[in-house]
Amino acid sequence: MKKIVGILGLALLSSALAQPLRPQSIIVNPTPPQDLQVRVWVDKDPNKTGNPVYQFGENIQISVQVSQPAYVYLFSVRATGEISGILPNAFEQQNLLQAGEVRTFPGPGARYTFTVEGPAGQDRVLAVASRRPLDVSEIINIQTGEARIQGQSNLARALSIVVTPIPTTDWVTDEAYYIAGQLPPPPPTTGTLSVSSIPGGAQVLINGRVVGNTPLSIELQPGSYNLELRRSGYNPLRTPFTIQAGQVTQLNLPLVATPPPTGILAVDSNPRGAQVLINGRLVGSTPLNLTLNPGTYTVELRRSGFSPFRTNVTVQAGRTTRLSINLVGIAPPPQPVQPVQPVQPVQPVRPPSGSYTYTCQGGTLVVNYISSNQVRLFYDGAFQTLPLVRSGATLVYSNNTYTWEIGQLGRLLVRGQVVLFNCRI
Structure with a gap:
């Protein structure tokens, strides 16, 4: 099996896709013939419009066509300088093509394949077409496909020696380019928000739009956002956050329980200063304002010299219930009538001598x-x-x-x- 490998820095792959990369040709006929032309291409780019990409392990096919009968020699030239032979090879000895004939390597039913391997980079296929056979034995071992030389400059010198005896009207070259290797992953365009709450199950709103319930992971475009969590029995929680491309923003937010709704009981009495008992528990003296949970309570007022007062009062959430009581005094017991003592006249004291x-x-x-x-x-x-x-x-x-x-x-x-x-x- 023959393997064709290319190399190119990954940072150049995106620009290579945008426009063809055309390194300097290895060998060029200074005065190419007008009637003899050779054209070589790879299966992913038959029109030779760009730099097709082949992933590692992917098979590749090379096609060639001549305008006049010619012997065709194909070489794989890696950016690392490694040379290997494509045609002729141990399985394809016949390299004479007729005018207009298109030959593909490996062709249908071939017993070999060309597979792209690492390292990643840009590779090329060099085609040399000649009206006369060329002796490339000093360049390639046809049986193994291994090159006897390495490096593009060495290949150029070797080919120049091979074609020197041949008139310039009898040979011509062409090249096909492709990229071998893994494409770099596209830069991330979104970031991830991972939000959880204590307790969970809170409704999640981003910029006022409901997107789910906690715990939640969601992809967002980079930028600044406003988050709101809502859960029954808890205060709404609001916080800003920022999303950066390719990064995870984690938020673990504790919710604060909403206090139960309450009402106010305002108690007063005449006279004031009466003790106030709620459900039998002393809570203060009149006047008194109490914050209570909604419900019905037994209110009792006590003051010395007055009859106790007791009633049931219903307190409603968000409302003030007022209770103003006139206490009823207790009549004192009748006092026994004391007999009137006669007033004795005060006798003046005479000064002694x-x-x-x-x-x-x-x-x-x-x-x-x-x-x-x-x-x-x-x-x-x-x-x-x-x-x-x-x-x-x-x-x-x-x-x-x-x-x-x-x-x-x-x-x-x-x-x-x-x-x-x-x-x-």
């Missing part, structure tokens, strides 16, 4: 009643003279520092503080 010694709690005191309007007493190591300032059931003598009060009992005050009391003669 003379000197008296009083025995008091706190010590003794000698008081000399100088006149009905003045007394003299000995205290704090000195005699103190006190004028009468008030009379009645109690006589009060005072000089603003010392005060002597005498009724049934007496007491002495110094600067407003009692120092002697329960004074008796």
Whole structure:
């Protein structure tokens, strides 16, 4: 089996498809004949319009045609410089073509194939047509197809030697080009969004459009987007994200549970300050605003001196229920009637006269009643003279520092503080 291999940098493949690559021809007749022409092509490009691509392991066929009877020699020339023979070969010794004849190698029923192998690159087929047989034994081993030389420049020199004895009107060349190797994958045009949520099953909206439920993987064009997750019982979650070509954007988003709907119970009373119990539990005193889940509650008000109040109240979501209660006072028990005591007239105390010694709690005191309007007493190591300032059931003598009060009992005050009391003669 013969194998034809070409090489070309992968970075050049896309441009090679856009326009034919035509390296310099290996050998060219400077004055080619007008009546003798040779044309060589590969099966994927019979019109020779571009650089057809053959994947590794793919079979290839080479066709050739001459305008006049001629001996045709075909060579595979790799970009690496490796040379191999195509025609003649161990299976195809006859290389004389008639005018207008098209010969394909390998042809139908052939016992061999040409298979494209690596390395990748651009390869070519060189066709030499001559009116006379050429001796290419110094170039190719026809039985094995292996070249005795390597490199395009060496092939060019060898062929020049071979055709030198032949008039330029008797030989002509042509070349066919193709690309051997894997095509590079096209650059990615999209990116991937991988989004999950805790808990899962959330509806996914991208730029306001529903695209599925979490967990979700979706291909998107590069750019900026707005993501929204919706799930019953949870707050909507919104976040921006960016997609880059060939990359995966991963989002793992926790959802926040929506609090249950509530209502407000506003409780007041007259008078205020009553204890408020909800379903038997003390929650505060009036006035009071309570946030409660929807439902029916037992409300009780308690205040000392007033009858307890109890009622059932229904609280609705998103609404305020008001309860304002006038408490009913509890009547005090009747008090027994006390007999009226006759008012005894206050008998004024007559000022005594003379000197008296009083025995008091706190010590003794000698008081000399100088006149009905003045007394003299000995205290704090000195005699103190006190004028009468008030009379009645109690006589009060005072000089603003010392005060002597005498009724049934007496007491002495110094600067407003009692120092002697329960004074008796």
